[in-house]
Amino acid sequence: MTQMMAPLYAEGEVPRYARHIVLREIGGPGQARLKRASVLIVGAGGLGSPVLLYLAAAGVGRISVIDDDRVSESNLQRQVIHSQDRLGMAKVQSARIALAGINPHVAVEPIESRLDAAGAAGLVAGKDLVIDATDNLATRHLLNRACVAARKPLLSGAISQWEGQLTLYDPARGAPCLCCLFPQIPAEGLAPDCAAAGVMGALPGIIGATMAAEAIKELTGAGRSLRGRLLLHDALWGESREIAVMRNPACPVCGGTHGDSE
Amino acid sequence: MATLDILYFAWLRERIATPRETVDTAAQTVAELIQELSAQSERHAAAFADLASVRVALDQVLADIAAPLAGAREVAFFPPMTGG
Numbered sequence: 611m612t613q614m615m616a617p618l619y620a621e622g623e624v625p626r627y628a629r630h631i632v633l634r635e636i637g638g639p640g641q642a643r644l645k646r647a648s649v650l651i652v653g654a655g656g657l658g659s660p661v662l663l664y665l666a667a668a669g670v671g672r673i674s675v676i677d678d679d680r681v682s683e684s685n686l687q688r689q690v691i692h693s694q695d696r697l698g699m700a701k702v703q704s705a706r707i708a709l710a711g712i713n714p715h716v717a718v719e720p721i722e723s724r725l726d727a728a729g730a731a732g733l734v735a736g737k738d739l740v741i742d743a744t745d746n747l748a749t750r751h752l753l754n755r756a757c758v759a760a761r762k763p764l765l766s767g768a769i770s771q772w773e774g775q776l777t778l779y780d781p782a783r784g785a786p787c788l789c790c791l792f793p794q795i796p797a798e799g800l801a802p803d804c805a806a807a808g809v810m811g812a813l814p815g816i817i818g819a820t821m822a823a824e825a826i827k828e829l830t831g832a833g834r835s836l837r838g839r840l841l842l843h844d845a846l847w848g849e850s851r852e853i854a855v856m857r858n859p860a861c862p863v864c865g866g867t868h869g870d871s872e
Numbered sequence: 873m874a875t876l877d878i879l880y881f882a883w884l885r886e887r888i889a890t891p892r893e894t895v896d897t898a899a900q901t902v903a904e905l906i907q908e909l910s911a912q913s914e915r916h917a918a919a920f921a922d923l924a925s926v927r928v929a930l931d932q933v934l935a936d937i938a939a940p941l942a943g944a945r946e947v948a949f950f951p952p953m954t955g956g
Contacts, residue, residue, distance in 0.1 A: 657956045745956035768953035792952035794925040801954045847891040853929040
């Protein structure tokens with residue numbers, strides 16, 4: 611070594627992570643992994659709100675967030691990262707302000723744009739984890755293709771009215787990709803979005819906070835991941851199910867790509 | 873005849889208006905079960921009208937619509953959710 615390594619943490623930063631560091635499954639090494647981690651979060655809406663808030667609070671070092679939407683009044687019933695005084699502001703800028711207020715030691719990269727095929731590869735590159743918190747299946751599939759190509763794990767959550775689902779897509783490590791599990795996009799009108807169908811305000815909190823927990827687990831190596839497991843949660847009837855899901859060897863997205871992987 | 877617990881998620885539950893029901897059936901495959909269920913009511917028929925994006929799990933393991941029921945106790949139908 612010809613020069614000193616830059617310190618990992620800013621002066622005075624470590625005490626805020628004390629409750630993580632005492633956890634056996636995270637500890638000092640796990641907290642350092644969070645600090646060194648770089649994640650991409652697609653969507654700063656209902657699911658993105660708790661994911662962003664908890665990952666920034668947890669001390670994830672670098673957080674990129676992409677969304678092209680602006681904060682509107684009908685968002686505030688569930689998108690708790692935004693606020694009345696930021697109505698009309700780009701959601702990624704509103705999120706940046708909220709995150710800076712929670713943890714100024716996180717490097718937040720706000721990207722005010724819609725994810726497209728041309729940009730997805732560049733955004734996914736170099737990330738330790740990609741998080742799908744978007745609101746439409748076309749973008750979900752586009753992001754899935756980029757993650758499969760780059761061999762990145764994709765933590766994906768989705769909600770509808772009173773229900774949510776989440777899993778960790780990762781064909782490079784034995785789990786299915788989105789297209790293995792849901793190869794067909796539903797016909798128009800079958801799966802209405804939140805604006806058309808409504809959504810219970812706390813639901814993205816339940817699913818999004820679970821996504822944040824799974825992200826922390828994945829980045830630190832704690833516990834058992836959601837690879838190969840789809841969680842379905844019905845908040846109206848209090849039903850939860852875990853479905854074992856597997857790769858489709860004939861999947862048009864990942865079928866030939868990772869055939870030799872573990 | 874076998875007694876099965878049937879679970880519905882997202883728009884299937886929305887259309888059938890219940891999250892679960894118990895049925896007695898002689899169906900041998902998921903596809904036959906769907907035919908029987910669809911004949912039960914207009915709500916069921918509407919829920920199963922477009923199966924292209926619907927997935928099924930037998931005893932909490934992903935399966936194909938063509939799969940044999942083969943002694944399964946629980947059949948769950950779920951589509952992809954979109955919202956975020």
